[in-house]
Amino acid sequence: MSELLRDAGERRLIELVSSYFDCEEEDCAVVEIQGAQILISSDMLHQKTDFPAQMTPYQMGWSLVAVNLSDIAAMGAKPLYFLSALGLPSDFELESFKELISGIESCTSRFGVEVIGGDLDSHDEITLTGTVIGTPGDGKIVRRSGASIGDLVCVTGYLGSAGGGLRLLKEDENLDQTNPLVKALLEPFPRVEEGLILSNSGYVTSMTDISDGLLVSLSDLSRASGISFKIDEEKIPVYSDDLLEFAWSAGGDYELLFTVRREKIDELEELVDFTVIGSVVAKGAGDRLSPLGYDHFRGMRNSDFYASK
Amino acid sequence: MSELLRDAGERRLIELVSSYFDCEEEDCAVVEIQGAQILISSDMLHQKTDFPAQMTPYQMGWSLVAVNLSDIAAMGAKPLYFLSALGLPSDFELESFKELISGIESCTSRFGVEVIGGDLDSHDEITLTGTVIGTPGDGKIVRRSGASIGDLVCVTGYLGSAGGGLRLLKEDENLDQTNPLVKALLEPFPRVEEGLILSNSGYVTSMTDISDGLLVSLSDLSRASGISFKIDEEKIPVYSDDLLEFAWSAGGDYELLFTVRREKIDELEELVDFTVIGSVVAKGAGDRLSPLGYDHFRGMRNSDFYASK
Numbered sequence: 001m002s003e004l005l006r007d008a009g010e011r012r013l014i015e016l017v018s019s020y021f022d023c024e025e026e027d028c029a030v031v032e033i034q035g036a037q038i039l040i041s042s043d044m045l046h047q048k049t050d051f052p053a054q055m056t057p058y059q060m061g062w063s064l065v066a067v068n069l070s071d072i073a074a075m076g077a078k079p080l081y082f083l084s085a086l087g088l089p090s091d092f093e094l095e096s097f098k099e100l101i102s103g104i105e106s107c108t109s110r111f112g113v114e115v116i117g118g119d120l121d122s123h124d125e126i127t128l129t130g131t132v133i134g135t136p137g138d139g140k141i142v143r144r145s146g147a148s149i150g151d152l153v154c155v156t157g158y159l160g161s162a163g164g165g166l167r168l169l170k171e172d173e174n175l176d177q178t179n180p181l182v183k184a185l186l187e188p189f190p191r192v193e194e195g196l197i198l199s200n201s202g203y204v205t206s207m208t209d210i211s212d213g214l215l216v217s218l219s220d221l222s223r224a225s226g227i228s229f230k231i232d233e234e235k236i237p238v239y240s241d242d243l244l245e246f247a248w249s250a251g252g253d254y255e256l257l258f259t260v261r262r263e264k265i266d267e268l269e270e271l272v273d274f275t276v277i278g279s280v281v282a283k284g285a286g287d288r289l290s291p292l293g294y295d296h297f298r299g300m301r302n303s304d305f306y307a308s309k
Numbered sequence: 310m311s312e313l314l315r316d317a318g319e320r321r322l323i324e325l326v327s328s329y330f331d332c333e334e335e336d337c338a339v340v341e342i343q344g345a346q347i348l349i350s351s352d353m354l355h356q357k358t359d360f361p362a363q364m365t366p367y368q369m370g371w372s373l374v375a376v377n378l379s380d381i382a383a384m385g386a387k388p389l390y391f392l393s394a395l396g397l398p399s400d401f402e403l404e405s406f407k408e409l410i411s412g413i414e415s416c417t418s419r420f421g422v423e424v425i426g427g428d429l430d431s432h433d434e435i436t437l438t439g440t441v442i443g444t445p446g447d448g449k450i451v452r453r454s455g456a457s458i459g460d461l462v463c464v465t466g467y468l469g470s471a472g473g474g475l476r477l478l479k480e481d482e483n484l485d486q487t488n489p490l491v492k493a494l495l496e497p498f499p500r501v502e503e504g505l506i507l508s509n510s511g512y513v514t515s516m517t518d519i520s521d522g523l524l525v526s527l528s529d530l531s532r533a534s535g536i537s538f539k540i541d542e543e544k545i546p547v548y549s550d551d552l553l554e555f556a557w558s559a560g561g562d563y564e565l566l567f568t569v570r571r572e573k574i575d576e577l578e579e580l581v582d583f584t585v586i587g588s589v590v591a592k593g594a595g596d597r598l599s600p601l602g603y604d605h606f607r608g609m610r611n612s613d614f615y616a617s618k
Contacts, residue, residue, distance in 0.1 A: 005406060005431070006399035013406065013429055020410055021424040029425035031390055033444055034345035042351075042440050043428050044394035081340055085353040085438045090315035097314060097322065101329055115330040116338035119352050120322055122314070129394045129428075129438040131351050135342055 025220065026144060027074035027208055028134070039134040039141065041071035047126040052185065054169055054177070057096040059186045060128065061103025067211065068130040069111055069190040070254040074209035076142040076199020079134040079192060081116045082108050087123025111192050137196040142258070144224035147206040151259040151280040153229055156191050156273065158184075158237045159214060162253050163246025181239065188254040194272050195256060201271060203264035210257050213249040217257045225259075228286025231278035334529065335453060336383035336517055337443070348443040348450065350380035356435040361494065363478055363486070366405040368495045369437065370412025376520065377439040378420055378499040379563040383518035385451040385508020388422045388443040388501060396432025420501050446505040451567070453533035456515035460568040460589040462538055465500050465582065467493075467546045468523060471562050472555025490548065497563040503581050504565060510580060512573035519566050522558040526566045534568075537595025540587035 005013060018025055028039040045051070045064055055063070065082060072079040084104060088097065108115050113132070165185030168175055175182055191209070198204045206225050210217045214236070218229055236247050247253075259280055260268055268274075314322060327334055337348040354360070354373055364372070374391060381388040393413060397406065417424050422441070474494030477484055484491055500518070507513045515534050519526045523545070527538055545556050556562075568589055569577055577583075 003403040004399065005397060005401045005403060008403050008406075010429060016407070017410060017427075017429070020414065021426075023424070023426045026426075029390070029392065031423075031425060031442075033342075033347055033389065033442070036343035036345035036347075038342055038345075038347070038442075040390070040392060040425070040440070040442065042392045042394045042426075042438065044396055044430050044432075044436070044438060046396065046430070046432060046436075048433065049431070080342065081338070081349070083338065083349060083351045083440070085351045087353055087355065087436065088314060090313065092314045094312040094314060094317050097317075098325070101326060105329065114340075115332070116340060116349070117330075117332045117335075117351075118326075120319060120326070121353050121355070122358070123353075123355060123436070124357065124434060125432075127353070127355075127396065127432070127436050129351065129353060131349070131392070131440045133340075133342070133347075133349065 025224065027071040028077070030141065037136055039072055039075060039077045040131065041068060042129060042131040043068050043071065044127065044129040046128070051126065052166060052169055054173065055186050057099040058103035060126070061100040062107045062187055064128045064130045065104055065107035065113070066188045066190045066254065068132040069107070069113070069192055070188070070209045070211060072132055072134040073190050073192045073195035073256060074207055076137065076140065076195045076204070076207060077134040078137045078196060079111060079113045079132050081133040082113050083116055083131040084118035085121065085129040086118065087121045087127035089124060089126065090122045092126070111190070138200045140199045140202065142199045142204050142207040144206050144208050144221050147221055147225035147227050147259040147280050149227060149280055149282055150262055151205050152262050152265055152276050153231065153257070153259055153278040153280060154274045154276050155210065155237065155255055155257050156194050157253070157255040158239050159210065159253050159255060160238050160243030160246030160250060161185070162188065163250025164239065164243045185252055188252060190254055191256045197272050198256070198258060201268055203260050203268050205259045205261060207256060207258035210253045210255045212251045213247070214257065215248050221257065221259065226283055227280050228283050229278055230281050230286055235275060235277045237275045334533065336380040337386070339450065346445055348381055348384060348386045349440065350377060351438060351440040352377050352380065353436065353438040355437070360435065361475060361478055363482065364495050366408040367412035369435070370409040371416045371496055373437045373439045374413055374416035374422070375497045375499045375563065377441040378416070378422070378501055379497070379518045379520060381441055381443040382499050382501045382504035382565065383516055385446065385449065385504045385513065385516060386443040387446045387505060388420060388441050390425045390442040391417050391422050392425055392440040393427035394430065394438040395427065396430045396436035398433060398435065399431045401435070420499070447509045449508045449511065451508045451513050451516040453515050453517050453530050456530055456534035456536050456568040456589050458536060458589050458591055459571055460514050461571050461574055461585050462540065462566070462568055462587040462589060463583045463585050464519065464546065464564055464566050465503050466562070466564040467548050468519065468562050468564060469547050469552030469555030469559060470494070471497065472559025473548065473552045475559070475561070494561055497561060499563055500565045506581050507565070507567060510577055512569050512577050514568045514570060516565060516567035519562045519564045521560045522556070523566065524557050530566065530568070535592055536589050537592050538587055539590050539595055544584060544586045546584040
């Protein structure tokens with residue numbers, strides 16, 4: 001019998017495509033055009049997986065921009081331009097369309113990003129693809145591959161919040177959206193400003209965003225840097241302890257995970273809010289972290305593959 | 310009752326988004342980053358509208374690249390990099406996935422374009438978004454807005470072929486794919502090389518590609534340049550006269566439509582193969598051309614909106 005994508009699993013598919021095109025796994029592609037260093041990333045969202053029933057068209061537009069900007073933030077770069085390809089049902093309401101556009105406008109203008117165009121298409125399932133283009137802030141970017149033994153492992157914000165928000169909405173579908181967990185789920189806030197400060201500091205050795213749970217992101221840094229991690233679960237920042245399982249394995253948080261030279265941690269703490277959750281150790285000497293995050297093809301994770309040449 | 314997208318129609322939606330974000334309607338966005346001039350375009354294809362049942366996964370991958378490169382060709386620029394966001398069903402076969410990737414590889418390498426990454430997602434309907442990044446060839450690009458009265462109107466290749474191919478496949482679903490009409494439909498060939506020669510010549514005053522039929526493309530140039538056209542229908546290049554209706558209104562040809570300074574037409578004919586089909590006349594003095602091409606939201610056309618600032 002022929003093997004299907006769900007048998008292969010997303011990890012193997014990503015490896016297959018990355019090696020086919022000789023791409024490293026990064027949050028953005030990094031290329032040089034006429035001497036300019038440019039970062040590009042493209043992410044697709046769709047109704048079935050990414051838009052809970054309570055999500056408004058405004059929030060869909062906001063989220064489309066936010067998840068794309070998060071990939072630029074993950075490399076500590078500055079986003080400049082945004083393009084969209086919007087696939088919408090022909091019976092989608094015009095007013096909802098305007099709200100969606102307004103959500104795209106709010107999130108791009110919040111981060112000083114210019115919308116430069118896109119594609120419109122009719123599609124049975126709401127399917128939105130965004131592409132973001134950026135440049136290094138002060139000439140620096142942070143990759144996944146620079147973590148060294150002894151570095152400290154840090155995260156911004158609170159983890160597991162989006163997963164907790166989704167659970168709350170399943171329990172009470174009319175829940176007030178001012179609840180911080182629900183808000184984290186429906187209006188993710190990309191850490192663009194933090195990412196820029198972290199990369200400009202020069203103290204951060206590796207970084208990625210946490211779009212599919214902490215386990216997946218740790219696994220990505222571990223593979224790229226050739227190291228392992230000791231994580232102190234008690235230090236993982238969560239609004240409440242019952243969110244820890246979501247922190248490890250649920251998608252949607254869009255916080256930053258990064259490693260810092262130990263001797264610079266005090267200086268960095270004066271620049272950005274973050275939490276130290278562990279340290280970098282030699283390969284094989286760390287916790288056993290398996291990539292148990294969300295794989296779309298197995299009902300689990302989702303991932304990018306990007307060149308960084 | 311609330312107005313729906315299909316009531317508004319794609320033309321009005323495009324105008325709404327373009328004016329909201331202050332984008333002109335072009336085939337690509339044109340931006341400057343650190344002094345480098347960069348063209349970007351993003352196009353989404355999906356099974357229901359864009360992939361006839363006979364289309365192989367290889368041809369889907371080829372087409373995804375081709376339609377995106379066609380937008381770069383339409384401005385006479387040079388494509389450099391390609392990104393994809395691939396939404397595929399979890400029961401898609403791994404072998405088909407490899408064929409799709411191989412189709413992306415064939416078309417990018419045919420045109421010297423490098424694949425720099427993308428996004429993978431599970432999606433009920435096959436949904437493929439591509440993004441292409443390019444630069445001006447010899448420092449020049451051609452926009453939709455430069456046509457002047459007296460210029461000649463020209464097209465590359467044969468029109469109506471893809472529409473004819475689709476009709477043939479509806480009549481005989483097992484038709485040999487070596488038929489030139491079927492091949493035009495299933496493996497569109499973007500006019501990248503011709504576009505570059507045309508822009509570098511300096512003789513071409515406006516240009517676009519014909520992705521949704523000649524009427525739509527003429528209407529786009531007419532609106533952007535503030536002129537009208539006299540078209541000699543007998544001169545429209547078609548494999549057979551029964552394809553004329555497709556030439557006017559069917560999608561999928563991906564040929565170039567452009568205007569040329571009349572006194573330079575002989576010089577240009579030595580550089581590229583094309584056909585003169587009419588001339589540019591004053592606004593209001595031309596043929597009555599209504600944009601009757603494909604509108605996705607009304608069962609008709611599809612369109613891009615791009616900044617060109």
